[in-house]
Amino acid sequence: MRVLVGADIGGTKLAIRVAAPDGAIRADVEIPSTGWEAAPVERAARWLLDRVNSVLPAGDEIAALGVGAQGCDTQEHCARLAAAFESSGTAATVVNDAALLVPAAGLASGIGVIAGTGSIAVGAAADGTVLFAGGWGWVLGDEGSxxxxxxxxxxxxxxxxxxxxxxxxxxxxxxxxxxxxxxxxxxxxxxxxxxxxxxxxxxxxxxxxxxxxxxxxxxxxxxxxxxxxxxxxxxxxxxxxxxxxxxxxxxxxxxxxxxxxxxxxxxxxxxxxxxxxLDVPPVAGAVALARAGHQAAGTRATANHL
CATH class of the missing domain: 3.30.420.40 (ATPase, nucleotide binding domain)
Structure with missing residues (x-):
């Protein structure tokens, strides 16, 4: 089965959710995020894919991947990491982990704030530009963490x-x-x-x-x-x-x-x-991103055949 996979990579844990096209959850796991570094992006992509593949149900194949990652603190970095997944043959949408909160809540817009192992706020301007505040690490700041x-x-x-x-x-x-x-x-x-x-x-x-x-x-x-x-x-x-x-x-x-x-x-x-x-796991937002990316890819493929 071709499935949608969401991954939420935080300071202490990695949450992975595997969902069928109809929304049914096929796997939902949490493991330590020990060893995660957002750069270099090629290594980061391999690190996550290794862990995703280890929990995929037998016979499942990734149709699209949504990722919220601590350390992806600029739009450019997220784009580079998404490209690294693409080069490995996996279609991916990558955002900062705080950016998972708004889609996880079922909203199209809003500001996400995380206060846990670290702290950061993420939003987006009307034109789609991603905006970050905080997230500078516990030595320099991360107040509220x-x-x-x-x-x-x-x-x-x-x-x-x-x-x-x-x-x-x-x-x-x-x-x-x-x-x-x-x-x-x-x-x-x-x-x-x-x-x-x-x-x-x-x-x-x-x-x-x-x-x-x-x-x-x-x-x-x-x-x-x-x-x-x-x-x-x-x-x-x-x-x-x-x-x-x-x-x-x-x-x-x-x-x-x-x-x-x-x-x-x-x-x-x-x-x-x-x-x-937020009363649902943020990884739900990652699955929502995977679903949106998969639907957008399908729309483009249909348009190319017309």
Whole structure:
């Protein structure tokens, strides 16, 4: 059977969905995205095709591939990666992983915001030009992502300690997460392994502290919401179309406090926008892209025969 395949490549996992032409799901898997790099594009295409082929049901053949990929942060890069798939004999549509959110929600236009392992916002102008904001990585930014929240929370907790302020609950939560007895041990634990894989898992400790009344933790969450709202503001200033902001990612979906704070800020800054928390896997958007690409190819083939 010729099937439509969607792939959502994030910072920690790869989701692959295989769908029949009638929409029936034939395979739906998640595996670690270890080893994924968006460049060079030839290697990236082979990396994904190897994993897609390993989960294709016996006898299935890829009719079209839709890909949302972390690291494809310009329209040109996405086009080059799509061309690399084409050179391997696979018709593909490639976008940034945040650009999967709008089609996954069943919308033709809107702004997608991811806050998970990283953070980024993606939209499109009326002429189809793809627009990006954020996504610069947890060292430089990615505010609102799990690693960035932990980075800012650790800085806030240690600054308060330096100022002689009593622990309001944030420091103790971070100490417990990292198994450190004192603030210097926390600093060593965070500094000695400065990776998203080390920092990100501590994010729930920040939200636990905020829920227990930590003003420092709540300020970190509020700042994250401010930054995510700013990403939307920047895209709208550049002409991003649509009336809905579709949000996904492990942090904003898994932590209602961040989602609520973001909703408040969007309501104040952009009262004409609706906020929608994505309630289906983003990989559904990748399948929608594959379907649209396959239909467009069929239309072109029909026109060429006329």
């Amino acid at each position: 799990a690693p960035a929240i932990v980075r800012e929370a650790t800085k806030a907790a240690l600054a308060a300690y330096d100022a002689g302020q009593p622990d309001d609950g944030l420091l103790s939560q971070l100490l417990a997460h990292y198994g450190a007895a004192e603030p210097p041990g926390l600093a060593r634990a965070v500094n000695d392994l400065p990776t998203s894989g080390s920092w990100g898992p501590a994010a729930p400790a920040v939200f636990t502290a905020a829920a227990a009344g930590s003003a420092l933790a709540l300020a970190v969450v509020d700042d994250a919401a401010d930054h995510l709202c700013t990403l939307v503001t920047r895209l709208r200033a550049r002409g991003a179309a649509g009336s809905t902001v579709v949000v996904a990612g492990s942090v904003v979906i898994g932590q209602p406090l961040l989602a609520d704070r973001l909703r408040d800020r969007l309501g104040a800054a952009h009262p004409d926008l609706d906020l929608r928390l």
